[in-house]
Amino acid sequence: MDVVESLRALIGAGAVLDAADTATRSAGVWRPDNLQAAALARPATTGEVAKVLRWCHANGVGVVTQGGLTGLVHGADAAPDQVIVSLERMRAIEDIDPRQRTATVQAGVTLQALQEAVEEHHLMFPLDLGARGTATLGGNAATNAGGNRVIRYGMMRDMVLGLEAVLADGTVVSSMNHLIKNNAGYDLKQMFIGSEGTLGVITRLVLRLREQPVTRNMAFVGVDNFDHVAGFLRHMDRALGGTLSAFEAMWGDFYRLVTSPPAKGKPPIGQDYPFYVLVESQGADSELDTQRFNNAMEAAYESGLVVDAAISQSETDCHHFWALRDDVEQTLHGGVPVIFDISLPIAEMDTYTTSLGPALAAAIGPHRLFIFGHLGDGNLHVIVQVQAQDYLRLRPLIEQQVYAPLAAFQGSVSAEHGIGLEKKPYLHISRSAVELGLMRSLKHALDPQGILNPGKVV
């Protein structure tokens, strides 16, 4: 049997690339290499996805599902003997229901396409992340994407009301629930969300939409110790009464990096504080929201939780504040960054981050360390910068120093990026042998031949 010819017979000649054509495509927006696979199938419907899977299942061929290829953990890498299923032709926004506040989409729709489509109904799809223009909603669901506003709206898991998935053997599970409350039996969609394509291929989604906020208030503050950062989080969350939408912490070194040349960002406050926080509130009443935000900031200042603050006076200020937080590209200057995405209890963060620098110095010698993240969610991004020529040699040593201490307090080696291939060797730090065993039982129950995204996660 020939893979390419067989699949072409099932879903059409134009819908299947052979190995040579597949190899002309980039492996992803951050990747220097190209795709490799026996074939790349581009089904246009759930039925076609099912046909491809049924054939692969019958012939024992591995299947790797691909969305926008913006993942960071090699979760969608394929091997030369496997078939890639790309959802690039399943880009229909099937329905937006402004009364029910739901959207029904095919899995290949990009995050940004949906964000823009719901705007005219004064609605918002609250997931947001840098790769919005390329990342697909199917990929967001398969990896349980996080992003900047998890503290208010949750992760992708919290926004998926229903989904349709194709199992390894081609069975279509249509579970397109539109209801916020539905306790009619097991909540099957939960299995597929965050399973990184190893339990099924997500083909369609029903997503929950929210009212579009119309006002925004922000501040960029300096804080003199970590206890005050944690205290400031609770203070603002309480004082803003349900409207806190982001709480992004930056350790001093990161702030100085993104507010000093060659970075273009100007420092909104002094550069000598140990910690900085960008705090954002979204609401609906410009005057009252501003008054409340300013009251909350004033109280924080008076109680000593913050020692310096710049408060946004315009949307331009807000964009400027976010641009500083998002200017992670600066870590590319003067070296190569090793990027981590961990989460840990807030009570452990100070000790962990204080110990990390010396531990890295002992293990790898000179380096630069940048820390920032979604503090309200317990999620820190740790970036260790080393010289390009040392990268491959030092990377495993750095991973060891960053991950190993997490085991003591049940920290996570992946807050939001997922496991893929990259973090699989470290999954045991965050999960017990029993948990890993149960994951394998689930995998075996749904995909006994192991054809879905072989070797990833478990």
Place this chain on the structure above:
Amino acid sequence: MDVVESLRALIGAGAVLDAADTATRSAGVWRPDNLQAAALARPATTGEVAKVLRWCHANGVGVVTQGGLTGLVHGADAAPDQVIVSLERMRAIEDIDPRQRTATVQAGVTLQALQEAVEEHHLMFPLDLGARGTATLGGNAATNAGGNRVIRYGMMRDMVLGLEAVLADGTVVSSMNHLIKNNAGYDLKQMFIGSEGTLGVITRLVLRLREQPVTRNMAFVGVDNFDHVAGFLRHMDRALGGTLSAFEAMWGDFYRLVTSPPAKGKPPIGQDYPFYVLVESQGADSELDTQRFNNAMEAAYESGLVVDAAISQSETDCHHFWALRDDVEQTLHGGVPVIFDISLPIAEMDTYTTSLGPALAAAIGPHRLFIFGHLGDGNLHVIVQVQAQDYLRLRPLIEQQVYAPLAAFQGSVSAEHGIGLEKKPYLHISRSAVELGLMRSLKHALDPQGILNPGKVV
């Protein structure tokens, strides 16, 4: 082998009731009958739960886990040859972490005990329902409980960060995650939440806490048609900018019932409107929140969305408003209520509820029909009152009329109460054959002998 003696040898004589002692206990707070089982085990630790399950697994004995016995769907009924595992001795609140805003509890802790324990930290556990004093957190998790503030804080599923469960064979799965973001492999806890004790016995939980709101604004409004009810929901959700905490709709007949003798409630507004809504906002700044709430109400009135409104002037008013909504007991006067807990798209509600009365009249003759519910979540409680002597005969006919139309628009036969035994014959209305098959695959993977809560759900 003797069940009672065997279990006593494992966890102690005082920890196991025999069949006769078990039969002296009530089957639940709403139930006229008593428990029946071969034995009732009261383990004090997860290890003891594991011992009991291991024994039952080895001997092919069915196990029914019981919490506070406040469920409404016969989800915890046991048979004479089965073993009840009661978590009544696992009532420790192990830890409240005010910085991480988490609580770690044993599964037998009541909802109210946790609500009260976190107050001193100015925190809130936002799940709330009438049975709070008896219902256990383990039961809340096993049934994915809902309640009054789902629109703001979600269901129990959204509040569980981690859990520990014992599998059918006695394996302890400890997945006590404390982190809001954790994508380290499959999110195993999701399987156990809402599975009604059929996949494992939940023994401990890590729960997410929220800041305690300090202000509350409410209104009780009259609305002249259903479109305006739906429009008022969107208007208030948007205008309150993240602080809407309840949106409870009442059809006219229910309002008149709870505001007319023998009910003690006084009508806050006229009794002739077709629809009523109780709307609540919780915040943090008394003056600004009141101003915003009143602005939002004024705009609603001016645009014609509401035609009459009573706005709370005090906490006493708030209690009075809620007391009307909660006075479901009035449906016990003059007949016997058949209580439903459905959910359906908002766009279908008007047609569904308008058709239901005539359909019931044709099927069962004279009856009374009361409708109210958590409209913001798509969840309606439908109560059909019939005469006591007709109850048993009419009940299946009523179920048919209430459930059958839901199939056309993917409504749910259970928004929040679960399936248990009561709704199992109707589960197919809300779930396809493929979904039911996948549920059975999961059940088989985790409990191949079928000893956990036999016959429930799937």
